[in-house]
Amino acid sequence: MQPRKVGRRQVLAALAAVPLALLLPGRTAGAAGPAPSKVTPELTLAAKKEGKVIWYTAVDLPVAERIGKAFEAKYPGIDLRVERSGGERIFQRIGQEYASNIHAVDVVNSSDAAHFIVWKRDGILAPYVPEDVALHYPAEHKDPDGLFASWRVWLSVIGYNTKLVKPEEAPRSFADLLDPKWSGKIVKGHPGYSGTIMTATFQISRDLGWEYFEKLARQKVMQVQSSADPPKKLALGERAVMADGNEYNLFQLKEKGEPVEIVYPTEGTPLIVGPSGVLKDAPHPNAARLLQSFLFSVEGQQLMVDFGGLRSFHALVKEKAGRKPLREIKLMKDDPAAVEKQADEIKARYSKYFKV
Amino acid sequence: MRPDLSGAVLALCAAALCLLVVLPIGWLVVFAFTGRGGRFTLANFRLLFTDPAFLEPLVTTLILAVSVSLICCLVAAPMGWIVARTDMPLRRTVRFLVLASFVTPPFLGAIAWELLAAPNSGLLNQLYRVATGAGPEVVLFNVYTLPGLVFVICCYTFPYVFVLVANALDRIPGELEDASAILGGSAWRTARRVTIPLALPALAAGALVAFLQAMTLFGAPGILALPAGFHTITTKIWSLFQYPPKPELAAAASLPLLVVTVVLLRAQSAVLGRRGYTVIGGRSGPPRPVRLGPLRWPALSLCLAMLSLPVFLPYAALVNAAFSRIPSQPLTFERFTLDHVRFVFLELSATRLALKNTFLLGLLSATLGALLALVISYLTARAAIRGHRVLGFLATAPIAIPGIALGVGLFLAYTRGPIVLYGTLWILLLAYVTIELPAAYQQLQASLRAVSPELEEASRVLGASRLRTLRDVTAPLLGPSLIATWCFVFVAVVRELSAAAILFTSETKVLSVLIFDLNESGDLAAIAVLGLTMLILTSAVIAAANRVPGFRGGPLVRNT
Numbered sequence: 001m002q003p004r005k006v007g008r009r010q011v012l013a014a015l016a017a018v019p020l021a022l023l024l025p026g027r028t029a030g031a032a033g034p035a036p037s038k039v040t041p042e043l044t045l046a047a048k049k050e051g052k053v054i055w056y057t058a059v060d061l062p063v064a065e066r067i068g069k070a071f072e073a074k075y076p077g078i079d080l081r082v083e084r085s086g087g088e089r090i091f092q093r094i095g096q097e098y099a100s101n102i103h104a105v106d107v108v109n110s111s112d113a114a115h116f117i118v119w120k121r122d123g124i125l126a127p128y129v130p131e132d133v134a135l136h137y138p139a140e141h142k143d144p145d146g147l148f149a150s151w152r153v154w155l156s157v158i159g160y161n162t163k164l165v166k167p168e169e170a171p172r173s174f175a176d177l178l179d180p181k182w183s184g185k186i187v188k189g190h191p192g193y194s195g196t197i198m199t200a201t202f203q204i205s206r207d208l209g210w211e212y213f214e215k216l217a218r219q220k221v222m223q224v225q226s227s228a229d230p231p232k233k234l235a236l237g238e239r240a241v242m243a244d245g246n247e248y249n250l251f252q253l254k255e256k257g258e259p260v261e262i263v264y265p266t267e268g269t270p271l272i273v274g275p276s277g278v279l280k281d282a283p284h285p286n287a288a289r290l291l292q293s294f295l296f297s298v299e300g301q302q303l304m305v306d307f308g309g310l311r312s313f314h315a316l317v318k319e320k321a322g323r324k325p326l327r328e329i330k331l332m333k334d335d336p337a338a339v340e341k342q343a344d345e346i347k348a349r350y351s352k353y354f355k356v
Numbered sequence: 357m358r359p360d361l362s363g364a365v366l367a368l369c370a371a372a373l374c375l376l377v378v379l380p381i382g383w384l385v386v387f388a389f390t391g392r393g394g395r396f397t398l399a400n401f402r403l404l405f406t407d408p409a410f411l412e413p414l415v416t417t418l419i420l421a422v423s424v425s426l427i428c429c430l431v432a433a434p435m436g437w438i439v440a441r442t443d444m445p446l447r448r449t450v451r452f453l454v455l456a457s458f459v460t461p462p463f464l465g466a467i468a469w470e471l472l473a474a475p476n477s478g479l480l481n482q483l484y485r486v487a488t489g490a491g492p493e494v495v496l497f498n499v500y501t502l503p504g505l506v507f508v509i510c511c512y513t514f515p516y517v518f519v520l521v522a523n524a525l526d527r528i529p530g531e532l533e534d535a536s537a538i539l540g541g542s543a544w545r546t547a548r549r550v551t552i553p554l555a556l557p558a559l560a561a562g563a564l565v566a567f568l569q570a571m572t573l574f575g576a577p578g579i580l581a582l583p584a585g586f587h588t589i590t591t592k593i594w595s596l597f598q599y600p601p602k603p604e605l606a607a608a609a610s611l612p613l614l615v616v617t618v619v620l621l622r623a624q625s626a627v628l629g630r631r632g633y634t635v636i637g638g639r640s641g642p643p644r645p646v647r648l649g650p651l652r653w654p655a656l657s658l659c660l661a662m663l664s665l666p667v668f669l670p671y672a673a674l675v676n677a678a679f680s681r682i683p684s685q686p687l688t689f690e691r692f693t694l695d696h697v698r699f700v701f702l703e704l705s706a707t708r709l710a711l712k713n714t715f716l717l718g719l720l721s722a723t724l725g726a727l728l729a730l731v732i733s734y735l736t737a738r739a740a741i742r743g744h745r746v747l748g749f750l751a752t753a754p755i756a757i758p759g760i761a762l763g764v765g766l767f768l769a770y771t772r773g774p775i776v777l778y779g780t781l782w783i784l785l786l787a788y789v790t791i792e793l794p795a796a797y798q799q800l801q802a803s804l805r806a807v808s809p810e811l812e813e814a815s816r817v818l819g820a821s822r823l824r825t826l827r828d829v830t831a832p833l834l835g836p837s838l839i840a841t842w843c844f845v846f847v848a849v850v851r852e853l854s855a856a857a858i859l860f861t862s863e864t865k866v867l868s869v870l871i872f873d874l875n876e877s878g879d880l881a882a883i884a885v886l887g888l889t890m891l892i893l894t895s896a897v898i899a900a901a902n903r904v905p906g907f908r909g910g911p912l913v914r915n916t
Binding site: 054056060061062065066068069079080081082083084085086088089091092095096097099100101102104105164190192193220221222223224225226228229232233235236237238239258343344347351352354355356 | 409474475476477492500581582583585586587595597598599600601682683684699703704705706709771776778779861862863865873874876877878879880882
């Protein structure tokens, strides 16, 4: 009985979708894109049959694995494997794999929103709009064609170790970091590896000019790769100040009692948006959609906020007490389209100044 | 008479070698001379030798490789002699500990030394400040410097020299030294005229291997060079694969390394090639240990002090990081936690797959690599077929190519038809066998040179084919060396990072890549747990290999 029932429903769903697709050509501005999808028992069943889902993400590994375990607990029988590396490396990996016709990735999240512009242009994303995205996300944070939406948002901030720096002596702005007293005491991430740092480097160079980085490079900066690493180097006590890096890692460390503090620079704080999308050639298409829905659900988003220290655009998700709300922070404006155009130049200029 | 299949098998080996070596190198050469749009150009080389962004890494790499080679010889040769030829206590233990430092991947060692000697949070620097009451500005060691990098590379390269020297000394028959002594030679004269000349080829080979290892190493520079603010040629090549990738430049940047290596190898054979070093004939006696007398214990302390640098201190730091809440804080009861262990084994979803892939590839590559190296070194040492020199050259050539460039060569060769291997474990197997072939070949060839051909000739005269002779006479004579080579390749595969970093996909991830990814985001505690697991499993495999019946223990842990 059961299989036949499923079959009939799928046929009905397909029939319902046809006229909808004919009525709404994807490119119309303001069009709703593909119809929102609920998590149906059919989807769950099909996903369980696939038994596996591969998630390429740039979010810090413990956060990714925690969310992965929550997904596995909710949908037993589906193994979720996290492939975490910096946003820029993920972009390079997918490019390399797709050029060789290897379709290993089901769902992708990058820390550089510009990548989604490229992937959309290359036509490798599948249209899929989880119900939560349709109902609870602001229009500017979902792709009009339903290919991706802003899964997470966070800031690239300045930070310091409170055992090594007194609060009254801590830097308050990017300009403060150029003070000779911070020479040899600064750690920062690299835009060639990290999407967060790429995005932040774009915004800072746009608003403050490249002279800022030219001068910062003379401060004997300790260069690391990921934007998740500078906060950890602060916690180790390896460097006193971080020039950029994830706000969310600092939230996690601070709430665990480690001696780190966040500074929102007076010039404005770079805003980073990390979208998520399903791949058109996903090897586990149903599990991929199930994961995408889970990632945007209240449950997934709240876990990301509470455990991970990230921020959410989901209307029903609550910010955690004790963290400064986004609206109270002076932000730099994000502009993925410009990042997409300038990425190569940013990397080249950056290596010229910082020698690595 | 049964048909002799030797010719066919030998031809097959030659063909396999061409496939392994010529294909990726061919692609590298083609790419090095290719410009945008696919036309022939010299622009890549012009850029390489004029742009300071490339010149500086080239110079840095040269300084690095020369320093490492010299320091390794200075440390490893005396240690090898002490362990092989004296009555120092605990010689077996010292050999075992050298093995432990060899098993340690350089990238893991580099991370451990970050924990120990990062200028501010390094445990040794913290200890020094506490002990002397010095202020927070005082730094005793700074691993994020060129000398720091040289030091770390030496720690994990000196075993190559040590093993070669100690094994060569093991094989020198006591009679030769006795003869010198009976003829009135002093101990020093005996050493100068007999022992040292006999050990010299091994030392020279060791110096060469150390130089080439340091030149092409990616793991340790990959960890330390970026925070230190400079590039070596390998990290530069790696950075060329950032988006948008520039494989032409990467190929061009790796060709000078190939040239340097070819020149060095030719120089080596010119210097050593004409002398005879046959020391194992049909009969020989065991070497006679030198009595150290009261110097026994100082010698042991010296060896242990040396071993604290690659083994004791780094592993203490890793254990500390694995169980301490924050890796830079010394372990205490309040700070003890099993969170990191739980994370690695219960949450980290890549752990099981990476372990499985790594050990499967290690076993396969070691077996395949040792067999191939045996056949090729037999062919070249006995000049068995025409063109054996070319074979020898091909088997040694990959040593000059940074693993990362070889990775690219393989990537270019096997991502398009007719054979698509990218995304499978096969491509990693090919990479590993190719990368480890030179060292395996050099080791077995050095051992084979010391085996007199007269036993093989006897077998051939009695009608055995070349293959049968190889199997029944030569291989058993080489037994311990063969096991050592197998272990060597296995360990080297577990350590390998650079080619894997290019060739892996999510399904074919190996431990080294997993650890490298963890380092990118600074997850030191998880690295420590994985690294320790890796060491324990590797040691278990090597211990098992050394108990293979008929081989009476490999030379790495053998004492006569």
